[in-house]
Amino acid sequence: MTKNWFRFGMAGIFLLSLSLRFWGLDRFNTLVFDEIYFAKFGNNYLTHTPFFNAHPPLSQYIIGIGIWLGSHIPIGQDTINGLTGSLRSPWSYRWLNALTGSFIPLVVAAIAYQLSYRHSFALLAGLFTALDGLFLVESRYALNNIYIVIFGLLGQWFLLLALSKQKQRRLFWLVLSGIAFGASSGTKWNGLWFLLGAYFLWIAAWIIRWLQSFALLVQTKQPRIPLFSYLRPLVSSSTAISSKIQTPLQNLTQLNIFQMLFYLGIIPAVVYSVIWIPHLQLDKRYGFIAVHQQILQFHLRMGGNSNTVHPYCAAWYKWPLMTRPMAYYYQTAQSATDALPVLGPPLPSGAGEVSYDVHAMGNPFLWWFGVAAIVFLVGMLISQVLVPWVRQNRFSLPATLSVDTWIALYLVLNYAANLLPWVKVTRCVFIYHYMCAVVFTFLAIAWLVDQCIRSYYWQFRAIGVTITFAIFVGFIFWMPIYLGLPLSADGYKLRMWFESWV
Secondary structure, three states, X not given: OOHHHHHHHHHHHHHHHHHHHHOOOOOOOOOOOOHHHHHHHHHHHHHOOOOOOOOOOHHHHHHHHHHHHHHOOOOOOOOOEOOOOOOEOOOOOOHHXXXXXXXXXXXXXXXXXXXXXXXXXXXXXXXXXXOOHHHHHHHOOOOOHHHHHHHHHHHHHHHHHHHOOOHHHXXXXXXXHHHHHHHHHOOOHHHHHHHHHHHHHHHHHHHHHHHHHHHHHXXXXXXXXXXXXXXXXXXXXXXXXXXXXXXXXXXXXXXXXXXXXXXXXXXXXHHHHHHOHHHHHHOOOOOHHHHHHXXXXXXXXXXXXXXXXXXXXXXXXXXXXOOOOEEEEEEEEOOOOOOOOOOOOOOOOOOOOEEEEEEEOOOXXXXXXXXXXXXXXXXXXXXXXXXXXXXXXXXXXOOOOOHHHHHHHHHHHHHHHHHHHHHHOOOOOOHHHHHHHHHHHHHHHHHHHHHHHOOOOHHHHHHHHHHHHHHHHHHHHHHHHHHOXXXXXXXXXXXXXXXXXX
8 A cells, every 4th residue: 555545545534523523513503512511511611610510621611612602603503502611512522522423433543554654554453443333323422532632642542653763752652652542541530551561561572572572592502591681771861672663662761760660650640730720720629639538428329320320321241242231322313393402304294213323332343343352462462372381381472572462462452451451340331442452453453454455365364354444334334323313113123232232
């Protein structure tokens, strides 16, 4: 794939994402789902109204900026409501989220390219991200999960860029990475898991280097070297074992512990703290420590994952197979004379009951294929460790790991870092909490499809094309419940494959 074709492809993906997010953005002239909190909070900053916020305030700042800008732009002002506490148009409190969400496929593609320098992998990763329903729904309303994801992914991308640079240019990208990770956690606390994934990778890279060094010493029968000799590079700059760099991940051990703690520790903490200043100046009831205690108590009071707490509670193990998506908005019109909850032409005569449903549900085929790809990558990594051990009766690693092995390690560790912390969470959680983890399954299935399409065997190429086609068809089929388009009763039931989806 030439650079020009790649650029055309990425431009097409961005335009697709942009059009889907802005089309009918003011369709529902009301507050949808948690807009009753976040759109109001954003407006509160503009009206200087103190309030308690159960999350860090960054996303509400951004929504407030969007409301202010949107109120001064002569677009989408035909319909207004006072549900935020001021007369605002739905377009004004949604447009900046829609624009931000449109860039997420591009950031995912940038990460894929930086991991492998393969245009085809990057293009597939961006395309699959653009074809997901949950990311589309979250982008079309004044909600905060889009900002956790995009800042966390930017932190990951900047870290990869830093690893591909040297000296001052590396420090520049490390600073940006730390700022982005701080912004992600400044949106919601679980934004920290993106940073946790970076630390997992760094630790894994050092473990791999030590094991490779140990295997090399055993093979050459060198005298035993004191333990400190293995630890010394950890606190000083070092070079990778292989001088042939095919992925920036091979340079992870060039970062010492002091660099990690400063750029990916102190800087995110400072950014997170600074983010709170405007909110604490507005609401002076709590100081910095007290407000965090109040937030923690709020989440502890939300109860466990039981339908008696909330009908859409879904424990973490239900997310990968998408057994419990949730309706953000649902309303029906019985006839053409009923008042519609949308902007647009009236229903045709005799249309019967029509459903308007905004369902926070991913693209089923994308999610199911994605989690299967993660399982495949886990198996691939295990086979590279256990199989040599079984055959040789000793633990060993090759002198250099392949690019695909590094990519598998990156995806699996980041997926685990964003999913496993939820295992111990006892409060009621929902499928949108999976967004930070599921994005790595999009990268995983893109990697697998890319491997298939690049294969010499037509059977594998056919599998890759079939998976891509299924993901695209799935997105088109479920698009009406992502966009809240009118559906007949039969059309709605046709898309609710399982009772737990309703």
